[in-house]
Amino acid sequence: MKFVIQRNRLVQAVNEVTRAISSRTTIPILTGIKITVNDEGVTLTGSDSDISIEAFIPLIENDEILVEVENFGGIVLQANYFSDIVRRLPDDSVELEVTTNYQTNIRSGQASFNLIGLDPAEYPKLPEVTAGKSIQIPISVLKNIIRQTVFAVSAIEVRPVLTGVNWMIKNNVLTAVATDSHRLALREIPLATEIDEEYNIVIPGKSLSELNKILDEGTDSIEMVLANNQILFKLKDLLFYSRLLEGSYPDTSRLIPTETKSDLIINAKSFLQAIDRASLLARENRNNVIKLMTLENGQVEVSSNSPEVGNVSEKVFSQSFTGEELKISFNGKYMMDALRAFDGADIQISFSGTMRPFVLRPKDAENPNEILQLITPVRTY
Amino acid sequence: MKFVIQRNRLVQAVNEVTRAISSRTTIPILTGIKITVNDEGVTLTGSDSDISIEAFIPLIENDEILVEVENFGGIVLQANYFSDIVRRLPDDSVELEVTTNYQTNIRSGQASFNLIGLDPAEYPKLPEVTAGKSIQIPISVLKNIIRQTVFAVSAIEVRPVLTGVNWMIKNNVLTAVATDSHRLALREIPLATEIDEEYNIVIPGKSLSELNKILDEGTDSIEMVLANNQILFKLKDLLFYSRLLEGSYPDTSRLIPTETKSDLIINAKSFLQAIDRASLLARENRNNVIKLMTLENGQVEVSSNSPEVGNVSEKVFSQSFTGEELKISFNGKYMMDALRAFDGADIQISFSGTMRPFVLRPKDAENPNEILQLITPVRTY
Numbered sequence: 001m002k003f004v005i006q007r008n009r010l011v012q013a014v015n016e017v018t019r020a021i022s023s024r025t026t027i028p029i030l031t032g033i034k035i036t037v038n039d040e041g042v043t044l045t046g047s048d049s050d051i052s053i054e055a056f057i058p059l060i061e062n063d064e065i066l067v068e069v070e071n072f073g074g075i076v077l078q079a080n081y082f083s084d085i086v087r088r089l090p091d092d093s094v095e096l097e098v099t100t101n102y103q104t105n106i107r108s109g110q111a112s113f114n115l116i117g118l119d120p121a122e123y124p125k126l127p128e129v130t131a132g133k134s135i136q137i138p139i140s141v142l143k144n145i146i147r148q149t150v151f152a153v154s155a156i157e158v159r160p161v162l163t164g165v166n167w168m169i170k171n172n173v174l175t176a177v178a179t180d181s182h183r184l185a186l187r188e189i190p191l192a193t194e195i196d197e198e199y200n201i202v203i204p205g206k207s208l209s210e211l212n213k214i215l216d217e218g219t220d221s222i223e224m225v226l227a228n229n230q231i232l233f234k235l236k237d238l239l240f241y242s243r244l245l246e247g248s249y250p251d252t253s254r255l256i257p258t259e260t261k262s263d264l265i266i267n268a269k270s271f272l273q274a275i276d277r278a279s280l281l282a283r284e285n286r287n288n289v290i291k292l293m294t295l296e297n298g299q300v301e302v303s304s305n306s307p308e309v310g311n312v313s314e315k316v317f318s319q320s321f322t323g324e325e326l327k328i329s330f331n332g333k334y335m336m337d338a339l340r341a342f343d344g345a346d347i348q349i350s351f352s353g354t355m356r357p358f359v360l361r362p363k364d365a366e367n368p369n370e371i372l373q374l375i376t377p378v379r380t381y
Numbered sequence: 382m383k384f385v386i387q388r389n390r391l392v393q394a395v396n397e398v399t400r401a402i403s404s405r406t407t408i409p410i411l412t413g414i415k416i417t418v419n420d421e422g423v424t425l426t427g428s429d430s431d432i433s434i435e436a437f438i439p440l441i442e443n444d445e446i447l448v449e450v451e452n453f454g455g456i457v458l459q460a461n462y463f464s465d466i467v468r469r470l471p472d473d474s475v476e477l478e479v480t481t482n483y484q485t486n487i488r489s490g491q492a493s494f495n496l497i498g499l500d501p502a503e504y505p506k507l508p509e510v511t512a513g514k515s516i517q518i519p520i521s522v523l524k525n526i527i528r529q530t531v532f533a534v535s536a537i538e539v540r541p542v543l544t545g546v547n548w549m550i551k552n553n554v555l556t557a558v559a560t561d562s563h564r565l566a567l568r569e570i571p572l573a574t575e576i577d578e579e580y581n582i583v584i585p586g587k588s589l590s591e592l593n594k595i596l597d598e599g600t601d602s603i604e605m606v607l608a609n610n611q612i613l614f615k616l617k618d619l620l621f622y623s624r625l626l627e628g629s630y631p632d633t634s635r636l637i638p639t640e641t642k643s644d645l646i647i648n649a650k651s652f653l654q655a656i657d658r659a660s661l662l663a664r665e666n667r668n669n670v671i672k673l674m675t676l677e678n679g680q681v682e683v684s685s686n687s688p689e690v691g692n693v694s695e696k697v698f699s700q701s702f703t704g705e706e707l708k709i710s711f712n713g714k715y716m717m718d719a720l721r722a723f724d725g726a727d728i729q730i731s732f733s734g735t736m737r738p739f740v741l742r743p744k745d746a747e748n749p750n751e752i753l754q755l756i757t758p759v760r761t762y
Contacts, residue, residue: 078690081661081662081690084661085658085661088654088658089658090654090658103691110695111658111694113658113691114692115690116691274491274492277466277470280466281462281494308497309459309497310462310494310495312492312493312495313492313493314493316491
């Protein structure tokens with residue numbers, strides 16, 4: 001293998017694929033980046049066996065030569081050293097050459113590095129994801145779906161399937177649900193692509209969080225392909241593979257209350273700020289308990305008490321409160337996570353009693369499942 | 382105690398004094414901020430008993446009312462809770478009121494916090510620093526002196542005096558020296574103030590680092606007052622006290638070689654980048670060993686070898702090399718620290734043999750002690 005490549009493109013590809021690489025892997029070769037070059041271009045691969053990322057740099061792009069190849073081939077180089085090196089190389093171009101015994105020479109300007117590499121044939125094969133139906137989705141929509149659900153996945157592995165987000169596709173509608181059994185986040189959107197099949201998959205929360213970090217905001221679309229316990233997200237020069245979680249996701253639809261006893265219409269941004277303040281003294285409690293009590297004239301009081309530190313209370317003006325008077329307690333962190341999903345819009349919170357789960361939705365939502373956040377209260381009153 | 386204060390001024394003062402506060406203190410009341418108000422204004426104090434910082438907010442500034450006082454008094458409030466609270470308060474002004482048993486009510490907009498405070502009479506008294514001669518120094522100069530020396534203090538407490546920077550004032554010249562016995566940083570500047578006395582003090586490196594973080598760049602001067610094992614830095618509304626280290630600082634002047642066998646003139650910035658690259662593979666070695674070897678035509682080669690990872694070498698063009706040919710090895714981190722003190726200027730490195738300390742100075746320095754960095758080589762050749 002021997003080629004010369006533009007340094008900034010190599011740095012970008014290295015940054016992308018290292019997102020998949022974990023230093024805690026039990027498979028030593030996965031601490032490396034696989035680099036291969038053929039007559040189309042240079043491909044870098046990083047993987048922790050759950051997530052795999054492949055970045056491609058073509059030989060030529062927009063009449064500009066990005067890669068000049070002398071010999072085809074491949075190598076696996078230690079990701080931490082290789083990424084530090086390429087970031088600091090002095091010249092705009094870099095020459096990579098594999099000599100004997102997987103020794104790899106990296107030259108740029110007057111600097112010359114020799115790294116001891118590994119046999120690329122030992123690197124695990126990426127899954128083949130070709131069969132499934134391909135679905136197009138705007139990147140901005142995908143980022144919102146992830147951001148509005150992924151925080152609610154379970155952080156503990158007691159029920160592994162709950163560490164993922166359940167995606168269901170049926171009648172051209174995508175429904176994403178995450179729950180840790182104390183709260184639930186749900187997002188539903190119609191798809192532009194016509195999908196005949198039905199899908200019901202569980203994507204690891206960590207995969208979606210990493211994907212969200214890689215995706216730039218913008219108007220482009222991304223292509224998703226589903227097959228064989230894998231989901232593949234395809235961008236122009238980037239492939240993002242994630243393993244799917246096994247096991248069937250619980251049916252969460254019966255958890256969502258259908259009746260309501262009290263309804264609070266309030267601005268998500270100002271309510272979030274008040275909850276944030278009320279949480280300041282509660283953070284050392286295990287459940288970060290915040291109390292909410294309705295007052296007169298559509299006001300609500302949020303308060304919290306931490307015996308050794310002090311207490312806090314704040315009156316918040318709502319747009320309206322209708323129905324039964326209410327005293328309810330909840331986990332302040334869950335409430336803040338849920339409120340952030342609404343981007344500061346006006347919301348409706350529907351309560352069905354002090355000990356029943358309550359539901360947050362956009363005010364005047366046409367589809368009750370467009371954005372839905374459910375929180376189970378804490379027993380204090 | 383009861384007063385109303387502009388929130389942004391309170392936040393600024395809290396940010397300043399919390400720099401002195403350590404959660405690991407053995408004196409519980411020092412985890413708090415002392416707040417007092419009298420007929421001049423509000424004073425906040427934070428301390429870890431080594432460093433103490435006092436921030437003052439006057440009642441009126443530039444015809445603008447900053448503080449409205451109803452009752453004089455004082456209180457000590459937990460720094461972590463109090464700073465989180467004031468940062469998140471909803472309104473531009475804040476009311477603080479101490480009620481019974483050091484209960485303190487903090488009100489802003491609709492939010493109301495009650496914190497359990499402590500008796501301000503229990504808070505340790507700050508040292509009295511009045512006697513000493515006061516010395517004016519531009520802040521930009523002070524920041525440079527700190528930055529160019531403090532990194533070389535010893536990180537280990539075996540000889541406590543070496544964890545500080547030695548400041549000597551004699552004949553209107555300030556000399557600052559730091560050494561961990563493997564390398565030494567020295568900075569000498571003439572003072573504008575006429576000083577008859579001679580001083581020889583050792584300021585803890587941590588104090589100087591914290592002071593440097595607090596000081597904004599700018600053209601203002603700062604006043605320094607020396608007395609009773611304390612140094613006080615006085616800004617307009619800020620007092621920064623540091624304990625001085627006891628024990629006599631070693632005489633370092635005899636460590637600095639007076640003869641030279643080889644001289645390298647090189648740009649500090651490009652040399653720093655080459656050393657940084659050569660250090661990439663050496664970082665897991667204990668001493669981060671970099672080798673330097675003179676080549677022909679004023680070139681030098683920097684190289685490093687890490688048996689399990691690989692090796693790196695780079696030719697660096699110098700402006701000139703004169704004297705004996707040279708092979709020498711040194712700690713790459715020490716070299717990078719030293720080079721950063723020169724802000725990318727051209728420098729002269731004077732060697733007096735493979736096993737003798739070598740010295741970095743600005744090229745064409747009029748005063749050989751203006752900026753001096755000394756590094757002891759590592760034995761490898």
